[in-house]
Structure formats: C-alpha cells, structure tokens
C-alpha cells in the first residue's frame with residue numbers, strides 16, 4: 001500500500017503545525033529565503049512530535065508565483081520528512097470545479113488531506129471524497145469554525161437544531177460511506193474550532209468515525225484537551241512563538257502542547 005493519510009496520522013502524536021508564513025516577520029534582505037530555511041528547520045526539528053503539517057494556502061497565494069513555488073517545495077519537503085500534509089485551502093464549488101480543486105491537491109499529493117467548505121452541498125463535495133479514496137487521502141469538512149462570527153450562520157436554527165449539527169449529520173453519513181483502513185476512522189473528517197468546547201464535545205459524540213482538525217490553540221485562546229481523534233492545530237503560536245521565528249521557543253511550545261494533549 002502507498003501513503004495513507006488516515007493510517008499515518010492516527011498513529012502519530014495529535015499536534016498539527018500550521019504554516020501560515022508572514023515574510024514581514026523574517027529578518028534580513030531576503031525574508032523569503034529566511035522563511036524557507038526556518039520552515040524546513042522547524043518541520044525537521046518538530047517532525048517526530050507532529051501528526052501533520054497544515055499549509056494555509058492564502059498566505060502562499062498572497063505571495064504570487066514565488067509563494068506557489070515555495071508551497072510546492074515545502075509540501076515536498078514535509079513528505080521527505082515523513083510528515084503527513086494538510087492542504088488548508090477550504091475549497092468548495094460546483095462538482096466540475098471541485099474535480100479540478102481535487103486534482104490540484106489530493107490527487108497531486110497522494111496521502112494528503114484537504115479542508116473543504118460544505119456550503120454548496122453534497123454533490124460539490126463528492127469529487128473530493130472520490131479523490132481522497134483514490135489517493136489514500138482525507139477531507140476535513142468545516143462543521144463549526146473557530147471564529148466568533150461562526151455563530152452568524154452555523155448556529156442558526158435549522159428545524160430545532162443549529163445548522164452545524166445538521167451539517168454534522170451529513171458528515172456522519174459521508175464518514176460511513178468513505179471508510180479508511182485504520183478502523184474506526186473514515187476518510188471524511190471534520191473541522192471543529194477548539195474555541196467551542198461544548199460544541200466539540202457534542203460533535204465528538206455525533207461523529208465517531210471522523211478525525212477532527214481542531215484549530216484555535218494559542219493565538220485564538222483555545223485550551224488544549226486530549227480526546228480520541230482530535231488533531232489540535234496551532235499556527236502563529238507554534239510557527240512564530242513570541243511573535244517571531246524562534247526554533248528553540250517553538251520546540252518548547254510544541255513540548256508544552258504535547259504534554260497538555262497527552263492528558
């Protein structure tokens with residue numbers, strides 16, 4: 001069998017390194033070069049203690065062609081280090097376009113995962129599930145996001161229950177339909193902000209087969225709590241501890257998160 005995101009991640013520590021690069025926070029006349037060296041060293045030094053590395057596409061896209069090239073090199077480097085990759089691109093569009101998004105991410109990088117937005121409905125997500133199954137990958141569907149405005153739509157009453165629980169019902173069905181080799185996990189996971197502990201508990205019970213990507217550690221104030229299938233993710237507080245690139249501080253921060261997540 002080739003690379004398999006779900007099997008690999010399920011066997012690793014539950015901490016995800018978020019890579020949201022900010023060139024302005026890097027010193028020297030060539031901040032992008034510094035950024036690349038730092039990202040490589042950081043992935044290497046933290047690799048054994050991570051479930052995965054999550055690349056936030058917007059930060060790379062904002063840098064134009066140089067950003068896309070950097071993203072490609074860092075994704076390839078993560079794979080060489082044996083680190084599973086999450087493409088945090090939050091894709092979602094009609095089926096024919098979703099197919100192209102899936103080719104650009106899941107199919108292009110076998111054994112990786114992609115964040116997707118469910119607003120367009122089931123037919124728009126099907127190409128992502130198919131691509132994940134064909135490539136040993138996974139899909140994380142946004143269910144309850146970490147930001148305060150997540151309440152605007154996600155908490156709206158939808159027939160006596162908040163909309164995010166309705167979305168979760170569908171995610172549970174998709175998770176059944178797209179099993180992975182690593183029991184009990186599915187290729188269909190969920191994104192649930194760590195800033196909503198009650199929702200996290202409700203959803204953990206409602207989605208027994210889904211791995212959860214749980215952002216919000218650190219900068220957004222989420223408290224780490226251990227739990228089966230919870231992949232806690234930190235970007236700023238782990239990549240830039242103290243607001244700047246600092247390998248030693250990042251190692252200490254990763255260790256502190258790992259201890260908290262070990263229970």
Ligand SMILES: O=C(O)c1cc(=O)[nH]c(=O)n1[C@@H]1O[C@H](COP(=O)(O)O)[C@@H](O)[C@H]1O
Nearest residue numbers: 056115145146191193215219220234235236
């Ligand atoms: O899918 C995500 O990763 C995500 C979902 C969500 O609900 N909230 C959220 O903050 N994220 C991402 O998680 C990261 C959070 O960054 P920090 O707040 O710096 O740790 C960013 O890359 C966000 O785009």
